[in-house]
Amino acid sequence: MNMIRIIEDNQATPICPHCETKIHEVVARKIGGNLGVRYIYFCRDCRKVLGVSHRKGFWMG
Numbered sequence: 001m002n003m004i005r006i007i008e009d010n011q012a013t014p015i016c017p018h019c020e021t022k023i024h025e026v027v028a029r030k031i032g033g034n035l036g037v038r039y040i041y042f043c044r045d046c047r048k049v050l051g052v053s054h055r056k057g058f059w060m061g
Contacts, residue, residue: 016043016045016046017050018043018046019048021043021045021046024044025044026041026043026044027041027042028040028041035054036054038052039052039053041053
């Protein structure tokens, strides 16, 4: 099976999939809940959501 390689490129600028603006900064906002800390990431220009992450609390292992 051929693996897909990951190439780190610090010169490339990603583009927002919603407004197609070059992303130089991503805004993150903390979301409260009983199951740990979550963050929602969104475009600074159009404010549309790019993704949501989850970080486990110390009690979740």
